[in-house]
Amino acid sequence: MRILIIEDDHKIAGAVKRGMEQEKFAVDISYDGQDGLGQALTIDYDAIILDRMLPEIDGIEVCRTLREKENHTPILMLTAKDKLNDRVEGLNAGADDYLVKPFAFVELLARVRALLRRPVETKEMVLKIDDLILNTMTFEVTRGGKKIELSATEFSLLEYLMRNPNRILTKDNIISHVWDYDADILPNTVEVYIGYLRNKIDKPFAKKLQLIQTARGFGYKLAAS
Amino acid sequence: MRILIIEDDHKIAGAVKRGMEQEKFAVDISYDGQDGLGQALTIDYDAIILDRMLPEIDGIEVCRTLREKENHTPILMLTAKDKLNDRVEGLNAGADDYLVKPFAFVELLARVRALLRRPVETKEMVLKIDDLILNTMTFEVTRGGKKIELSATEFSLLEYLMRNPNRILTKDNIISHVWDYDADILPNTVEVYIGYLRNKIDKPFAKKLQLIQTARGFGYKLAAS
């Protein structure tokens, strides 16, 4: 499996390259849009990891150009934090998935693998568990039609839980998927954020079924009916 | 499969060696970094278990040196509990995984197996004996479709039994696989936990065949049909 990383930040590009190589991928790097576009058109990659912000030619532009030239290599777009439009714009330009910086490496790996596994299928963008709805494009979360305001970390945590419903996720799982790969996060921090989420998505909705459940000694799980 | 343990604590090294040999691995031990590094460069091991803190040459240094010399043997680093940075440092030095001391032997075994199988990733995740099913990924246990709630220790014990069906396991076997290596566990504690398991997986299901059987004077075994 051959992958192209188009990313001007050498540190990130290097880290991702090393990680992916350890996972037995062949990895090339381009440090700007011009060069990256050329690479992508020359070599038939299995997937492209593309930074949104790039010198020379912008990531969006690279993506659009590739699609115009009938190149359908799966593209994972890396976007800056809380720039809502970036993602919409990226997906509109033909990207297959997006990932918010800073990201956890396992998360990137999982996304890339997902892209490779189902090249044609479009990514699930609206997640639904019971009457809880999370829209990964607009970042809106509602329960029973009522809007819920979440912080970035809370959103990321809930998204991870909703992508793995009915499955117990350990704190280690959660830490490595929700937090940046070089962050040293205590298990207690996960507990605290679970508490925040509960206050927002369970407590105000007096139902017999609490969506977020504790599995003492194992982790947490989101219950689907 | 040949494994090298580089660990200055003779007690730990010995326990791991015995356990791994029971699992049909060939095991060598080095008691310091200098010697370990030489061993690792001389013999082509399938995996290396490397203590972070070592006399002569530090574990990090051993790891870095091996990688510099283009040796890519999978390395599992053992780190002390309270050293948060050890983990990052170890992975940066080229280790493939880490494990925090004190650990249970089964945990170590699982990690080593994961490293050996890294390219394929076909870990056995669902164990099945009769109508008893244990999912190591989601931590779910069911019998005859009915969900069973277990504590962490009970789960760990049942997993060990299910990975060795129809085989008599002594209390010593069980203690060294299920508990941390430095825990002083009485044989009676195993008896107690076997009792807990029986209450949950055998008693409520009135079948003629009790899955957990006592082999008086030897140990216990899990009966498969």
Added chain:
DNA sequence: GATAGCTCTCAACTTTTTCTCAGGTTTGTG
């Protein structure tokens, strides 16, 4: 440069599990 909001840690507190003990029961052996 004050304010507001978010992230993350800490510490006190609650809940549950872990593990041991002690006394009871079963099993094998002479």
Added chain:
DNA sequence: CACAAACCTGAGAAAAAGTTGAGAGCTATC
């Protein structure tokens, strides 16, 4: 059948895991 060794189990203290309020440190915004 008597006896000891092995095993089982109810009770409960100690330890661990999880919850939560408070707040320090950052960052963005006006």
